[in-house]
Amino acid sequence: xxxxxxxxxxxxxxxxxxxxxxxxxxxxxxxxxxxxxxxxxxxxxxxxxxxxxxxxxxxxxxxxxxxxxxxxxxxxxxxxxxxxxxxxxxxxxxxxxxxxxxxxxxxxxxxxxxxxxxxxxxxxxxxxxxxxxxxxxxxxxxxxxxxxxxxxxxxxxxxxxxxxxxxxxxxxxxxxxxxxxxxxxxxxxxxxxxxxxxxxxxxxxxxxxxxxxxxxxxxxxxxxxxxxxxxxxxxxxxxxxxxxxxx
Numbered sequence: 001x002x003x004x005x006x007x008x009x010x011x012x013x014x015x016x017x018x019x020x021x022x023x024x025x026x027x028x029x030x031x032x033x034x035x036x037x038x039x040x041x042x043x044x045x046x047x048x049x050x051x052x053x054x055x056x057x058x059x060x061x062x063x064x065x066x067x068x069x070x071x072x073x074x075x076x077x078x079x080x081x082x083x084x085x086x087x088x089x090x091x092x093x094x095x096x097x098x099x100x101x102x103x104x105x106x107x108x109x110x111x112x113x114x115x116x117x118x119x120x121x122x123x124x125x126x127x128x129x130x131x132x133x134x135x136x137x138x139x140x141x142x143x144x145x146x147x148x149x150x151x152x153x154x155x156x157x158x159x160x161x162x163x164x165x166x167x168x169x170x171x172x173x174x175x176x177x178x179x180x181x182x183x184x185x186x187x188x189x190x191x192x193x194x195x196x197x198x199x200x201x202x203x204x205x206x207x208x209x210x211x212x213x214x215x216x217x218x219x220x221x222x223x224x225x226x227x228x229x230x231x232x233x234x235x236x237x238x239x240x241x242x243x244x245x246x247x
Contacts, residue, residue, distance in 0.1 A: 032068070040067045162201075162214075177206055223240055
């Protein structure tokens, strides 16, 4: 049975470092702590990278963060040829903050795209410079320029982004909160984490376990780089940082 790691990033996505104790090391050298600020790959968002710092100042570089037997077990994967941590050791955890912040901005941008394009989501992937969201749209009259303009309206409006939790019953009573066509949030836990945008979530509210910025203005300038046809009823929208390139 997998161990449960306390996920500090769920309460505060802006934590850049923290101390934690090693509770286990798996057969591949993956380090499991009692708590962590490292986000593990999930929901289209890649896991954090960074390093662990020992009491003597030496470091263990972390190349990836993944989940274990359950999503509650978070494994910090050292880069090749790193020194091994010891069970019970107290270490300082430091994430690659510039990379994480890019992912937070991008993930929030993906949520904004689901507001501009209110169609069932068939897939998504977040990265530092080129993210995508796939929608179930038979035929689209959207243009890159129009979608970009509407996205930037939401960004410039500086809407607050915040987290709230609801129970299984409230989610069941509001099925429209789930935008994914094929993936449902886990039920039976008694609580579902919603990422909300706008006052009282008026712009958007949807289940999500990822990390996000505090306001839409923090997303910065973004644009749609490409709209691709990926099937008879599937359109892929690619989001990139920066202004829309001149055509």
